[in-house]
Amino acid sequence: MSDAQSLVELIPRLRRYARALVGERAAADDLVQDTLERAWSKLHLYRRGTDLRAWLFTVMHNVHVNRLRAARPADPLEDEMPELAQRATQGDALMVRDLERAVAALPDAQRQVLLLVALEDLSYEETAQALEIPIGTVMSRLARAREKVRQLMYGKGGTKLQVVK
Amino acid sequence: MSDRYDVSEAEIQAWADGRLEAARRAEVEAWLAAHADEAERASAYRNLNEELRARYDAVLQEPVPARLERTARRGARWRSLGLAAGWALLGIAVGVVAGWQLRAVQAPAPRAAQPEAPPIVRRAALAHATYAPEVRHPVEVGADQEQHLVAWLSKRMGGEVRAPKLDGEGMALVGGRLLPGETGPVAQFMYQCARGRRVTLYVRTEAPDHRETAFRYARENNVRVFYWIDRTFGYALSSADLERDELLKLANVAYRQLNP
Numbered sequence: 436m437s438d439a440q441s442l443v444e445l446i447p448r449l450r451r452y453a454r455a456l457v458g459e460r461a462a463a464d465d466l467v468q469d470t471l472e473r474a475w476s477k478l479h480l481y482r483r484g485t486d487l488r489a490w491l492f493t494v495m496h497n498v499h500v501n502r503l504r505a506a507r508p509a510d511p512l513e514d515e516m517p518e519l520a521q522r523a524t525q526g527d528a529l530m531v532r533d534l535e536r537a538v539a540a541l542p543d544a545q546r547q548v549l550l551l552v553a554l555e556d557l558s559y560e561e562t563a564q565a566l567e568i569p570i571g572t573v574m575s576r577l578a579r580a581r582e583k584v585r586q587l588m589y590g591k592g593g594t595k596l597q598v599v600k
Numbered sequence: 601m602s603d604r605y606d607v608s609e610a611e612i613q614a615w616a617d618g619r620l621e622a623a624r625r626a627e628v629e630a631w632l633a634a635h636a637d638e639a640e641r642a643s644a645y646r647n648l649n650e651e652l653r654a655r656y657d658a659v660l661q662e663p664v665p666a667r668l669e670r671t672a673r674r675g676a677r678w679r680s681l682g683l684a685a686g687w688a689l690l691g692i693a694v695g696v697v698a699g700w701q702l703r704a705v706q707a708p709a710p711r712a713a714q715p716e717a718p719p720i721v722r723r724a725a726l727a728h729a730t731y732a733p734e735v736r737h738p739v740e741v742g743a744d745q746e747q748h749l750v751a752w753l754s755k756r757m758g759g760e761v762r763a764p765k766l767d768g769e770g771m772a773l774v775g776g777r778l779l780p781g782e783t784g785p786v787a788q789f790m791y792q793c794a795r796g797r798r799v800t801l802y803v804r805t806e807a808p809d810h811r812e813t814a815f816r817y818a819r820e821n822n823v824r825v826f827y828w829i830d831r832t833f834g835y836a837l838s839s840a841d842l843e844r845d846e847l848l849k850l851a852n853v854a855y856r857q858l859n860p
Contacts, residue, residue, distance in 0.1 A: 442672035443664075444797070444841055447822060448733055450668075451659040455652065464665055471671040488735075534651050552617060553649040554656055556735045559619075574610040581613070581645045589644065 438478060441487055442471060448555070449491060455550045456499065458539055466502070470495040492551060492565040503543060537587040545580035548573055607631045612638065616645035618737065653730070660729045660840075661821040717818045719782065720827055724802035724836030725820035727779055727788050732798040732840060739775030739790050749776050753787040757805055759832050763789045764801070764857040769850055771799055783807075797841035799850060806834045815851065817844065826851035830859050 449470060453463035474481075474494050481490050538546060544566075551562045552573075559577075563570040607628050614620050615628050632639040717725075731738055741749040746763065754761045756778055763773055771791040779786045787803040806829055813829045824847050827836040835858065837851045 439673040443669055446664050446668050446672055447660040447662070447840065450662070450664070451656050451733075454659045455656045464668060468668055468671050471668065472674075475671075475674055534655055538652075550652070554652045556733075556737065558736065559614075574613060577613050578609050581616070581648060582641075584648055585641065585644045 442474065442491075445488055445491060446471075448488060449495065452492065452550055452555055453495065455538065455554055456546060458535065466495065466499060469498045469502075473498055486561070489557060489561045489565055492555070492557070493567070496547065496566055499543075499547075534584075534588065537584045540587055541580050541583055545576045545583070548576040549580035549584070552577055607638075612642050613645065616642055616649065618646075657730055660733065661726070661823070663821055717820050717825075718827075720802070720804065720834050720836050721818040721820055721825045723781065723786070723804075724800070724827065724838045725823035725825055727786075727802055728800045728823050728825075728838035728840065729821075731777065731788065731790065732800060738798075740777035742775040743773040745775075746773065753778060753803075756785045757787055757803070757833075758784075759805060761787050761803055761833070762858060764854040766791050766799075766850055766853060769853055770794065771850060774798075781805075797839070799837060799839040799842060799847070801854060802836040802838065804834050806832065815855065817848070819844075828855060833858075 446467065449467045450463065453466045453470075454460065457463050457466055470491065474491055477494060481487065538549070541549065547566055548562060551557045551565060552559065557565065559570055559573050563573045566573070568576075611620065611624070611628055615625065615632075620628060632642055741752065743749075750761060750763060753776060763776065766773070770793045772793070774790040774792050776787060776789040779788055781804050784805055789801040789803070791799045791801070811829070812831065815826060815828050818825045818827070823838050823840045824842065824844050825836050825838045826847055827834065828851075829835070835854070837847060837854060839847050842850070
């Protein structure tokens with residue numbers, strides 16, 4: 436199969452991820468378009484025989500990060516934020532039952548991990564590679580993302596978030 | 601209380617994703633059974649995966665905007681032109697052969713005037729779009745347990761279900777799963793070629809008073825479907841990866857095996 440055909444066949448899956456990542460359809464398709472363009476210009480970097488889809492998520496991630504940088508300064512603390520800082524928002528009684536809004540409320544870095552794992556079914560290793568982060572960071576972001584969505588959707592403010600050893 | 605098993609947060613996440621090995625999964629589940637709060641949390645995480653899919657899988661079915669397809673094909677125009685011409689010729693050849701063999705092949709309706717697809721097409725295409733993109737869990741029972749798979753599905757469907765062999769066409773059985781249908785359980789077999797392109801065969805029980813039909817073709821968004829009904833079952837062969845003519849070829853092979 437030609438590269439072009441492979442790319443065409445992966446468009447629906449790129450669109451699914453992009454839609455969940457950025458929310459709005461036109462913006463999501465713009466992200467997919469930029470990703471495809473960049474994929475063509477970077478195709479020489481793709482290692483034959485590896486998963487093209489995982490590689491495209493890496494490309495999309497880079498495009499997305501560049502766009503965010505251009506749009507607003509990144510929040511360097513979002514990953515280091517202690518659990519307690521998040522838990523302080525419980526008092527806001529944010530009862531966001533809507534899945535989309537709960538996912539949109541996540542820091543970008545957590546949303547990417549959650550969507551690659553839960554929606555796109557990438558393995559933890561593939562997710563780590565796609566986002567160019569250590570696997571331990573994948574697991575911690577995944578845990579934070581899920582807990583935050585759960586709290587937003589179901590208002591589980593009172594549950595103790597104990598560290599399970 | 602002292603815990604018999606040490607369960608890490610990462611393992612709770614992996615449990616929610618269905619990614620623990622069976623032995624460890626059993627241990628984690630035993631631990632969860634003794635920790636109600638954690639069990640509730642883990643279940644919520646697992647449900648969240650399903651909710652995300654339920655919300656966003658529909659995007660897979662949307663027609664691809666032309667501008668995206670153009671961009672994806674950029675840089676390969678000449679090659680794709682050659683490829684398209686090749687497929688067209690093959691399509692004509694396959695179409696002629698199939699028409700002669702089945703005699704009742706229906707001319708596909710022009711895309712612009714497509715009538716609403718029958719329920720079996722819509723359901724088969726939806727099931728295809730849901731499970732074909734799965735990387736880690738495409739099927740419930742793998743082809744390594746084919747006998748068990750076929751026996752199980754036959755039992756649940758109340759009739760002998762068979763998974764046609766498509767290896768001669770380069771399509772290996774991945775496995776299958778049971779799905780809810782409108783009037784009872786439905787079986788789905790999945791096949792994959794060496795390049796990772798996938799085809800699913802959707803099999804449902806037909807009411808005794810139905811009429812057998814010839815081969816028909818429909819397209820549901822980006823999923824192409826060939827379907828037919830025989831004495832006992834209705835079949836729909838679906839793919840978002842294959843061209844119509846490639847799919848027709850597979851449908852022919854499956855049809856001949858299932859209706860000898």
